[in-house]
Amino acid sequence: MAVALSNETKETVNLGVLDGHELLYLEVIKIPHSFRMASQPGMHRLLNCTALGKALLAFLPNEHREELVPMLAFERVTPRTIPNLARFRKELARVVQQGYAIDD
Numbered sequence: 001m002a003v004a005l006s007n008e009t010k011e012t013v014n015l016g017v018l019d020g021h022e023l024l025y026l027e028v029i030k031i032p033h034s035f036r037m038a039s040q041p042g043m044h045r046l047l048n049c050t051a052l053g054k055a056l057l058a059f060l061p062n063e064h065r066e067e068l069v070p071m072l073a074f075e076r077v078t079p080r081t082i083p084n085l086a087r088f089r090k091e092l093a094r095v096v097q098q099g100y101a102i103d104d
Contacts, residue, residue, distance in 0.1 A: 002015055002027060002029045003029055005029075006029040006031060010031060011031060012028065012029060012030050012031055012039075013028075013029040014027075014028050014029075014039055014050075014052050015027040015028075015029075016052050016053075016056070017056075018047075018056055018060075018068075019044065021047065021068050021071040021072065022044045022045065022046060022047060023044065023045045023046070023047050023050060023052055023053040023056065024042070024043075024044055025039050025040065025041050025042065025043045025044075025045070025052075026041055027041055028040060028041060046072065046073060046075065046077070047068070047072060048072045048074065048081075048082055048088055049075075049077045049078075049081055050103060051100075051101040051102050051103045052101070054091060054092065054095050054101035055095060055100065055101040057069065057092060058092045058093075058095035058096050058101065059095075059096065065092075069085065069088070069089070070085075072085070072088070074088070080104055
């Protein structure tokens with residue numbers, strides 16, 4: 001399914017799971033692209049710094065999400081990293097409303 005999605009969208013597809021309060025990549029379907037995140041299976045990333053992490057958090061049951069969100073470190077990874085909890089909560093609401101998250 002991930003390969004089909006990658007073929008259809010012509011984009012890299014990342015599959016991952018929550019691992020504590022981080023994202024653990026399980027599979028990365030790469031495409032030849034001039035720009036993409038360099039994720040690898042087995043790699044961990046901050047949940048608030050990736051589209052996959054934001055989507056995982058946004059669609060968790062509220063109780064589980066509220067256990068994890070206070071543990072997030074709002075470290076600047078890029079100039080566009082969400083810097084604080086209030087803005088991150090707004091981003092999660094936007095992800096739920098539109099049905100997807102983006103790396104921006």
